[in-house]
Amino acid sequence: xxxxxxxxxxxxxxxxxxxxxxxxxxxxxxxxxxxxxxxxxxxxxxxxxxxxxxxxxxxxxxxxxxxxxxxxxxxxxxxxxxxxxxxxxxxxxxxxxxxxxxxxxxxxxxxxxxxxxxxxxxxxxxxxxxxxxxxxxxxxxxxxxxxxxxxxxxxxxxxxxxxxxxxxxxxxxxxxxxxxxxxxxxxxxxxxxxxxxxxxxxxxxxxxxxxxxxxxxxxxxxxxxxxxxxxxxxxxxxxxxxxxx
Amino acid sequence: xxxxxxxxxxxxxxxxxxxxxxxxxxxxxxxxxxxxxxxxxxxxxxxxxxxxxxxxxxxxxxxxxxxxxxxxxxxxxxxxxxxxxxxxxxxxxxxxxxxxxxxxxxxxxxxxxxxxxxxxxxxxxxxxxxxxxxxxxxxxxxxxxxxxxxxxxxxxxxxxxxxxxxxxxxxxxxxxxxxxxxxxxxxxxxxxxxxxxxxxxxxxxxxxxxxxxxxxxxxxxxxxxxxxxxxxxxxxxxxxxxxxxxxxxxxxxxxxxxxxxxxxxxxxxxxxxxxxxxxxxxxxxxxxxxxxxxxxxxxxxxxxxxxxxxxxxxxxxxxxxxxxxxxxxxxxxxxxxxxxxxxxxxxxxxxxxxxxxxxxxxxxxxxxxxxxxxxxxxxxxxxxxxxxxxxxxxxxxxxxxxxxxxxxxxxxxxxxxxxxxxxxxxxxxxxxxxxxxxxxxxxxxxxxxxxxxxxxxxxxxxxxxxxxxxxxxxxxxxxxxxxxxxxxxxxxxxxxxxx
Numbered sequence: 101x102x103x104x105x106x107x108x109x110x111x112x113x114x115x116x117x118x119x120x121x122x123x124x125x126x127x128x129x130x131x132x133x134x135x136x137x138x139x140x141x142x143x144x145x146x147x148x149x150x151x152x153x154x155x156x157x158x159x160x161x162x163x164x165x166x167x168x169x170x171x172x173x174x175x176x177x178x179x180x181x182x183x184x185x186x187x188x189x190x191x192x193x194x195x196x197x198x199x200x201x202x203x204x205x206x207x208x209x210x211x212x213x214x215x216x217x218x219x220x221x222x223x224x225x226x227x228x229x230x231x232x233x234x235x236x237x238x239x240x241x242x243x244x245x246x247x248x249x250x251x252x253x254x255x256x257x258x259x260x261x262x263x264x265x266x267x268x269x270x271x272x273x274x275x276x277x278x279x280x281x282x283x284x285x286x287x288x289x290x291x292x293x294x295x296x297x298x299x300x301x302x303x304x305x306x307x308x309x310x311x312x313x314x315x316x317x318x319x320x321x322x323x324x325x326x327x328x329x330x331x332x333x334x335x336x337x338x339x340x341x342x343x344x345x
Numbered sequence: 346x347x348x349x350x351x352x353x354x355x356x357x358x359x360x361x362x363x364x365x366x367x368x369x370x371x372x373x374x375x376x377x378x379x380x381x382x383x384x385x386x387x388x389x390x391x392x393x394x395x396x397x398x399x400x401x402x403x404x405x406x407x408x409x410x411x412x413x414x415x416x417x418x419x420x421x422x423x424x425x426x427x428x429x430x431x432x433x434x435x436x437x438x439x440x441x442x443x444x445x446x447x448x449x450x451x452x453x454x455x456x457x458x459x460x461x462x463x464x465x466x467x468x469x470x471x472x473x474x475x476x477x478x479x480x481x482x483x484x485x486x487x488x489x490x491x492x493x494x495x496x497x498x499x500x501x502x503x504x505x506x507x508x509x510x511x512x513x514x515x516x517x518x519x520x521x522x523x524x525x526x527x528x529x530x531x532x533x534x535x536x537x538x539x540x541x542x543x544x545x546x547x548x549x550x551x552x553x554x555x556x557x558x559x560x561x562x563x564x565x566x567x568x569x570x571x572x573x574x575x576x577x578x579x580x581x582x583x584x585x586x587x588x589x590x591x592x593x594x595x596x597x598x599x600x601x602x603x604x605x606x607x608x609x610x611x612x613x614x615x616x617x618x619x620x621x622x623x624x625x626x627x628x629x630x631x632x633x634x635x636x637x638x639x640x641x642x643x644x645x646x647x648x649x650x651x652x653x654x655x656x657x658x659x660x661x662x663x664x665x666x667x668x669x670x671x672x673x674x675x676x677x678x679x680x681x682x683x684x685x686x687x688x689x690x691x692x693x694x695x696x697x698x699x700x701x702x703x704x705x706x707x708x709x710x711x712x713x714x715x716x717x718x719x720x721x722x723x724x725x726x727x728x729x730x731x732x733x734x735x736x737x738x739x740x741x742x743x744x745x746x747x748x749x750x751x752x753x754x755x756x757x758x759x760x761x762x763x764x765x766x767x768x769x770x771x772x773x774x775x776x777x778x779x780x781x782x783x784x785x786x787x788x789x790x791x792x793x794x795x796x797x798x799x800x801x802x803x804x805x806x807x808x809x810x811x812x813x814x815x816x817x818x819x820x821x822x823x824x825x826x827x828x829x830x831x832x833x834x835x836x837x838x839x840x841x842x843x844x
Contacts, residue, residue, distance in 0.1 A: 159576065160594060163624070164644055166623075167680055
């Protein structure tokens with residue numbers, strides 16, 4: 101059944117020198133606990149990633165795993181073990197990942213989020229990649245889990261867009277505590293509002309109010325540095341479907 | 346006392362054919378030794394036939410529905426037979442099961458007869474129909490599973506039976522009715538249905554109803570669709586018999602049976618900013634007598650009782666049930682194992698029972714700060730939580746049920762074990778639903794899991810448990826000691842030997 105931790109994985113405060121794991125030697129508690137906690141974090145992140153399947157992911161399971169990640173993150177922050185990674189390391193996204201990330205124009209939301217690595221991508225201009233929103237690769241990396249709650253992104257994910265655990269880690273570590281919220285972008289019920297789709301506000305899901313009109317308003321003032329341009333081919337396809345039905 | 350009769354086994358043929366009727370001697374299994382909570386004997390074990398092909402024969406009304414085989418890997422064809430819900434109707438005469446393939450199979454209790462007393466308690470196939478088909482949501486590029494999440498019966502008001510069945514997105518009201526007569530003697534058409542030439546008709550006759558072989562038909566009477574963005578986990582018929590509710594991860598809707606194009610949203614816990622989402626609805630149920638009250642449980646281990654008279658949107662609860670956390674048991678998995686997988690009102694309406702990963706709790710509606718009873722289902726798993734998290738078993742949603750008199754509660758576990766707790770005597774028993782252990786003439790033997798140290802002869806050690814064999818769905822007859830236990834694609838029906 102894989103690794104088994106005696107008595108689950110108990111939380112241990114930094115000052116408390118008691119041995120947490122009953123089966124371990126008393127002197128081994130702290131580093132072993134950190135190792136196990138890290139392992140649990142790794143496992144949780146992989147589980148979140150695997151949510152992108154053919155069928156809509158189980159929201160309850162995702163929420164519980166995400167809450168677990170948050171717990172670990174909070175504790176690691178208190179311990180001081182939550183490291184902040186240098187932005188440069190986040191700049192090695194392959195080009196194909198950049199392309200696939202931008203299909204649904206999520207740059208608007210990412211712009212509105214925290215941008216510790218924004219400096220890396222300043223050199224790019226919106227017009228560099230025609231038809232796509234130009235988002236620096238760092239930002240593409242910053243929210244690999246932003247599609248967690250977004251159902252529409254599963255299309256790109258099923259296209260073979262696999263994020264490695266390393267990249268997820270970098271992303272998490274490059275943010276300040278509380279960045280776990282970045283993991284949860286809005287489930288875009290607004291995506292399926294006729295208004296939202298037809299007016300091209302497909303990617304403007306950060307408002308999360310579920311109303312097409314509100315989504316429209318939210319994107320009316322696009323943040324600087326990026327243009328929210330949805331993939332026109334995608335939009336045509338969506339309209340085609342709507343018209344047919 | 347003991348009879349030498351073989352157990353009764355059914356085997357199906359294919360999806361289109363009927364299940365074969367019982368043949369040979371039909372007696373339930375019986376034996377000598379007693380056990381724990383009364384003595385339970387196997388009445389019958391019903392197998393779901395392997396689905397060879399799930400090509401839909403019906404015309405697609407919705408152009409978005411596509412052939413199941415397009416999406417499904419055929420090596421998992423048998424996965425469609427996994428039973429996903431079990432429910433007795435209000436009299437216990439009928440037992441409905443839903444499976445992962447979207448089918449509903451209804452069993453009917455064998456009628457009691459003087460010369461075949463031992464057949465009482467057996468259930469035979471009554472009707473089979475395809476309730477839900479797989480669908481493809483083109484906008485999301487996602488498949489909508491046809492798996493039946495819940496079935497709920499309506500109380501019987503005429504000769505026909507009505508039930509609600511739901512998958513992740515759509516609830517359907519089905520009418521199941523019998524036809525045992527057909528009209529014969531039409532004037533304008535002959536017995537085969539061919540039209541007759543009016544010029545050849547010289548006399549007129551009045552058609553009469555003649556008996557025919559019993560035919561059970563299931564027809565969809567209502568389809569309640571497009572009201573849920575998230576996955577439906579519960580449906581509950583109201584005691585007014587006019588409305589029912591459907592609950593998904595974040596919202597609960599109230600429906601009128603007659604109206605399919607509208608529903609009222611009565612609970613909405615979706616945060617304005619989805620990034621703040623930390624809690625979802627896991628189950629919901631109406632109060633059995635008060636048509637204005639219902640409860641819903643959450644992934645954080647809380648239960649809320651709501652009163653629909655208070656406001657249109659019941660976001661503010663009337664009562665909030667939560668047990669304070671035990672600090673000595675705190676771990677990273679505490680929240681996950683506190684998530685409530687099922688909530689059920691007692692028949693009396695005075696209590697609610699909740700199931701979380703390791704326990705079953707009984708709450709008094711008048712006391713919100715803690716449950717009045719807590720029963721450990723499989724506490725030996727507490728030290729294995731990390732492994733169970735790794736293999737996803739920690740997310741398994743077990744259901745729980747009351748018996749007719751609210752004195753015994755039952756829930757499932759792993760290794761095809763299920764547990765019963767007597768609330769009065771405080772005794773409990775672990776039983777197993779498996780063909781290997783159901784010898785003819787044998788009463789179900791109580792099982793025991795050995796936690797550590799020496800393992801006795803009949804005990805099983807924790808590490809030997811089969812976590813792929815889980816009993817998630819069980820049902821208890823409303824008035825008798827007859828239980829239905831779903832183990833993967835097998836349905837076991839057990840009866841109290843005393844009966």
